[in-house]
Amino acid sequence: MSAHASHAPNRSGLWDYLTTVDHKKIAILYLIAGGIFFLAGGLEALLIRLQLMYPEIELVGAKTFNELITMHGTTMIFLAVMPIIFALMNAIVPLQIGARDVAFPFVNALGFWLFFFGGVLLNTSWFLGGAPDAGWTSYTTLALNQYSGIGVDFYVLGLQIAGLGTLIGGINFLVTIINMRAPGMTFMRMPMFTWSSFITSGLILFAFPAITVGLVLLMFDRLFGGNFFNPDAGGNVVIWEHLFWIFGHPEVYILILPAFGIISEVVSTFSRKRLFGYSSMVFATALIGFLGFMVWAHHMFTTGLGAIANTLFGLATMLIAVPTGIKIFNWLLTMWGGQIRFPTANLFAVGFIPTFTIGGMTGVMLAVPPADYQYHDSYFVVAHFHYVIVGGLVFGLFAGLYYWWPKMFGKMLNETIGKWNFWTFFIGFHLTFFPQHFLGLMGMPRRVFTYLKDQNLDMGNFISTIGAFGMTIGTILFLINVVVAAKSSKRAPADPWDGRSLEWAIPSPPPEYNFVQTPLVRGLDALWVEKMAGNKGMTPAEPIGDIHMPSPSFLPFLMSLGLFVAGYGFIYHNYVVVVIGLLLTLGCMFTRSVKDDPGYHIHEDELEEKGVKA
């Protein structure tokens, strides 16, 4: 290949996706993989709920149940919602800032493949001797060899590999947002989704190293008898909890901030108003991100840290309610005085507001340590965090998917199915999780595979299981909708919702170079500003010319495959396999370092032809 090839190597189908470095295709990869893991996690949830439908039934055994809750929690957090967030970030953030690409396309692809292989590794545990069963928090000593099986090794290595992918993905977005903004796109003109992606990426940068360290220590304990967490040999079990939650608490904000961003975009677009209190929204997001790091010990009030620590962490946690409240009132005031339309995207966004408010309220209640001694590790907590992660985040993701689907795939999702999707999911959600608050207060601990007959816990559990069916139906309707959209021949317009930000200024789906000419940004809601000025589109900031593109590469796939193979080597203590895997990875890194690959150009006369194909 010549140094300056003028054509993209002709790739198609599967090979195209295995080698792509295009952020829009990587977005689709993230969406598909995350979607599949979401279905797996959902199936696990359904089995959990079926087991708890009636007292003292035997559907899955005690051990399998613990595997189910562990895999459900781990899968949902790390392998389902995280990647779907990354899907939307990849698909939308570069467009919103007027960029042709992300800062490190190769790293972006590597991030995906690491996540993917980590997730696959973790899930193969189901077929290779049992899934992890120590909870998604894997508290030691339960997670040590003496008390749990090989599944926890899959947990440790799978999450380590997937976590690396997330970390480098986050770094890529930090650099992209700092460096790749179009002329005029100042920080205080960035759309809220970009802002929240930016802050989320910052949180990833600081939070993931903590879990990486924790997982390395746990791996040493399990594989090499490290005794970091083994009290019989002088280890300390509480250290694991700290490491886990120093990561784990920010992780919750890593998840929810992008949802806040999505809600801000959707609510504002469908009210036809700019976001109320934009600067306070930015400030609140940053503050939530910061406070998110200060409060990890609120997961450990019952661990025995003492009155002073508990009180300080409790009060710090309560403070988060202030910026969160600012956000909720700002959304309400964004709608105030608007012309609100209710397509499915906005139904999810509007349904988000009361639901998330409830989750936030129970969050403040949990921040009162003496009361938390009653709530902690009970079903009250299960209700709380599902109100936040499902009622907040998953509603937000649905809103985002309905909103941006046309942009990503060039097809509109069906509105009738969409509304059914919303209502079944919404009602199912509240039926599932609302009664759980009371179950917890009535004495039901979490992570129990059964409960006894004479404890008045039957009705709440029964209602909860019925609700889970509602959510299942909602999810299936979404899948049907995706198929219907894919089959339909109608193409989505560039700007179906009368949008305000830059992604709506280019065709749906966008061509591989995004913007023919980098746009000139003249205010917040860049496209809306031009619309109001009576312009048909964005003013270009540069003349038309050749566009430089990075070349596709198979190396990210191979590099991740190497770690995947090495992972099995570690799990089965076969160090030949470890060496083979690591050599593959290092070899790819070496190749990447020495091989000169300057990419290729798309010529002026070829522009407007290429579109992303899903």
Next chain:
Amino acid sequence: MKGWQQYWRQFSLFALLALVLTGCGKDELSALKPSGPVAAMQFDLMKLSSAIMIGVFIVVMAIFTYVLIRYRKRPGQQGIPKQVEGNHALEILWTVIPFLLLIIMAIPTVTTGFALHKEYPKEEAVQVKVTAHQFWWEFEYPDLGVATAQDLVLPVGKKVQFVLSASDVKHAFWIPALGGKIDTNPGQENKLWLQADKTGIYYGKCAELCGASHALMDFKVEVKEQADFDTWVANMKGVQAKEPVTATSPLAAEGQQIFDKSCLGCHAVAGKGGKMGPNLTNFADRERVAGIKAHTPQNIAEWLKDPQKMKPGNKMPNLNLEENQVKALVEYMETLSVSEKK
């Protein structure tokens, strides 16, 4: 779109559900039915914080409902809504008000927090050492010189100072009706005080995932009048100082033989035996078998025949007993009482 109407219908459904659910809840188990000062203080905090939060929720929902009804896009609506940048007065308002509400919550949080973390010396409180095991509870009264398992016995109206730890993995000690909860960390000690204001039986739970039978790691708290408690202690002490008494009936004697041979390695009775499993000195007085099943001969027999069936993953092996051996053992075990007779 008439989404908001549907929303309200749902909302009233949930309100109803909430009422129904709060109505039940078992006295012996529910954190909503406090039976002692700790649980009562915690319940007060729950009420205060939920009242404030429900207040906030009502305000949010009022604005929310108004906005959704008032500002829906109507057919034929013309023009573009006014683009409002923000409003400093309002934004400050909803920064300051939540802040004030938090201060209202913060004050009792701090005072109660410190009150719950007091430690009471043996002059003021019964001292109980709790050790959590997969999947059973061990209770020692170091100052009284007695030890028991599964059923915790306490005097009414008196502070109890617990010192808690675990022998294997992390568990958590929780008696919702008396107050919540503290983890038992292997290799460390935690403290917790509780007090029961009414006699009776309360349900205790393990609240931290601890392995397969975590869900079944229940225990009972038997709260007695002070005099009854003293008698119990005296009886326990008397029995635990001695060798196991010889059984009364021939069948029980046969049971005792099997017990001495196969069970004493792990279980103590009176002054003899191991500490691997629960102390069985007062087994016949217990409320439950294995902490979960009703105390009946059938359930005892079922446990002996296959301990893994009732509590998967527990550390008691299957002794492969024959039917008549089980019968003899049950007969013997039902004599293991320190009270007059149940």
